[in-house]
Amino acid sequence: MFEKNVGGVDRISRIIVGAGLIAGFYLNDSESALRYAYWLGIIPLVTGIFSTCPLYSLVGIKTCKPD
Template identity: 40%
Template structure:
């Protein structure tokens, strides 16, 4: 897949993913596994939803 997640977006996704996972552990709830989604998109650098709607937060290089 094409990379469409920029650096600031990655940091935000990592923070949110870790927070959701931590809340799931704290409350001993399986819903905390939802935190894997933002972590996966941050580490792969691509977001399927962004691809569908044509959004990219990556910086473009000027030629």
């Protein structure tokens, strides 16, 4: 479906940052609207899991090893 363009350290860091942001939602007790910004962690988490980033495709960046 999508060409893999995320690899190595980039992929691992996306997964860690995404999971951390989502965990921050559950660990934050405040009722401010900023609390829901943690759900933006879904974006790096999904792009890390599937090793593809639509923005990288548009710009032409590849951080994975060539086939």
